[in-house]
Amino acid sequence: xxxxxxxxxxxxxxxxxxxxxxxxxxxxxxxxxxxxxxxxxxxxxxxxxxxxxxxxxxxxxxxxxxxxxxxxxxxxxxxxxxxxxxxxxxxxxxxxxxxxxxxxxxxxxxxxxxxxxxxxxxxxxxxxxxxxxxxxxxxxxxxxxxxxxxxxxxxxxxxxxxx
Amino acid sequence: xxxxxxxxxxxxxxxxxxxxxxxxxxxxxxxxxxxxxxxxxxxxxxxxxxxxxxxxxxxxxxxxxxxxxxxxxxxxxxxxxxxxxxxxxxxxxxxxxxxxxxxxxxxxxxxxxxxxxxxxxxxxxxxxxxxxxxxxxxxxxxxxxxxxxxxxxxxxxxxxxxxxxxxxxxxxxxxxxxxxxxxxxxxxxxxxxxxxxxxxxxxxxxxxxxxxxxxxxxxxxxxxxxxxxxxxxxxxxxxxxxxxxxxxxxxxxxxxxxxxxxxxxxxxxxxxxxxxxxxxxxxxxxxxxxxxxxxxxxxxxxxxxxxxxxxxxxxxxxxxxxxxxxxxxxxxxxxxxxx
Numbered sequence: 001x002x003x004x005x006x007x008x009x010x011x012x013x014x015x016x017x018x019x020x021x022x023x024x025x026x027x028x029x030x031x032x033x034x035x036x037x038x039x040x041x042x043x044x045x046x047x048x049x050x051x052x053x054x055x056x057x058x059x060x061x062x063x064x065x066x067x068x069x070x071x072x073x074x075x076x077x078x079x080x081x082x083x084x085x086x087x088x089x090x091x092x093x094x095x096x097x098x099x100x101x102x103x104x105x106x107x108x109x110x111x112x113x114x115x116x117x118x119x120x121x122x123x124x125x126x127x128x129x130x131x132x133x134x135x136x137x138x139x140x141x142x143x144x145x146x147x148x149x150x151x152x153x154x155x156x157x158x159x160x161x162x163x
Numbered sequence: 164x165x166x167x168x169x170x171x172x173x174x175x176x177x178x179x180x181x182x183x184x185x186x187x188x189x190x191x192x193x194x195x196x197x198x199x200x201x202x203x204x205x206x207x208x209x210x211x212x213x214x215x216x217x218x219x220x221x222x223x224x225x226x227x228x229x230x231x232x233x234x235x236x237x238x239x240x241x242x243x244x245x246x247x248x249x250x251x252x253x254x255x256x257x258x259x260x261x262x263x264x265x266x267x268x269x270x271x272x273x274x275x276x277x278x279x280x281x282x283x284x285x286x287x288x289x290x291x292x293x294x295x296x297x298x299x300x301x302x303x304x305x306x307x308x309x310x311x312x313x314x315x316x317x318x319x320x321x322x323x324x325x326x327x328x329x330x331x332x333x334x335x336x337x338x339x340x341x342x343x344x345x346x347x348x349x350x351x352x353x354x355x356x357x358x359x360x361x362x363x364x365x366x367x368x369x370x371x372x373x374x375x376x377x378x379x380x381x382x383x384x385x386x387x388x389x390x391x392x393x394x395x396x397x398x399x400x401x402x403x404x405x406x407x408x409x410x411x412x413x414x415x416x417x418x419x420x421x422x423x424x425x426x427x428x429x430x431x432x433x434x435x436x437x438x439x440x441x442x443x444x445x446x447x448x449x450x451x452x453x454x455x456x457x458x459x460x461x462x463x464x465x466x467x468x469x470x471x472x473x474x475x476x477x478x479x480x481x482x483x484x485x486x487x488x489x490x491x492x493x494x495x496x497x498x499x500x501x502x
Binding site: 019022023025026027031034055056058059062063067068069070071072073074075077078081082085088089120124126127128129130131154 | 181189194208209212216222226296297340348401
């Protein structure tokens, strides 16, 4: 009872934290290196407890991110929904990948996400972004093993394992 | 391991229901995007939800604020003294310049009063601070800590001590978002100070420069030329520095010169910015001059019988050209209609 509550709180807290992290600026020259935090955290939850992450949740998180971002409502909702759909479909296989293969898969997800973003922006009439646009997925993939291990470790420490 | 959820997550066979749901959500997202892109009413939704969004902005801005506080706290004494000294010198110089300008400004004011124009050299500004929030990479936008409650309006011009930074594009109750002049979607009408050539400076793709892609080939433009706002377009007031031209070259097609310019404002360093309150003059032709001719009831009646203007038929034709444009035209057409 109490355990379930803690688990849900932890789940919501990580997602909210990822949104705040998305807004926190990095010092000037590091800006293009910022990983796409909501996607990484959502992917972690996809792999870790796939029945809690649904397309609807991804959509809602995306709309929330769009509200904070203030750019184009629905853009991140589209991207996150597409990503979660692919991740959920291959979840059973992804979970048994060794870490380096999982990292490669995450890189694929993030690159796919960038392609979607590029499509949306170009269709919306923006000019093509510069080359640094493509750095962020690699940073995200490089951070993935650490993020995964840290979140997993925290979860274990909080003793909020799946029943 | 919870692997035995056969019906929920089958290893290889995809479910149709999941795909259907995906399509529904994607369509929903697309509809949202199109509505947001086309119409403006989602901005109202955002305005309403800003009660949630703004506190998060403040929280997200805390780290950078803390970082700055730490920089100030741990900056060594010598650097602070140096900075202080430099600022004093700047202030002295600025004051000296101002004193020299004061008499000229007064004279200017008097002359302008004589000319009956509304311009004034005084600035009506409001101080604002940046909130350190990242609104997405490659989006050249800044968040300010003033909003609708401080009478900020969309379209106000943001400047710093060195030049134009951008303009307000979105206002929430206590925060507002400004687009920088280096945003690829931004354009600002400028004049080259040395030659008076008018052109438009766009934000560049890379995001830290301005590009002027359509300068006539015969124009006299050199590296080092200063750009100031031209006041055309009715958004930016005249005479604020925008940038300095760094290089000039032919465009690929050879029909225009294209120049790159470095923005004058400290776009990534300014912490305090100023919001201009009075906007530039509205775009479009000036209003019609007030009717200076004789009152309308003195004009010859077009429906009157032709016999009445007979006593001196040439008089209206003689006086008409001396009156201002509109009555002259009216009276001449009236005269043309009578025969």
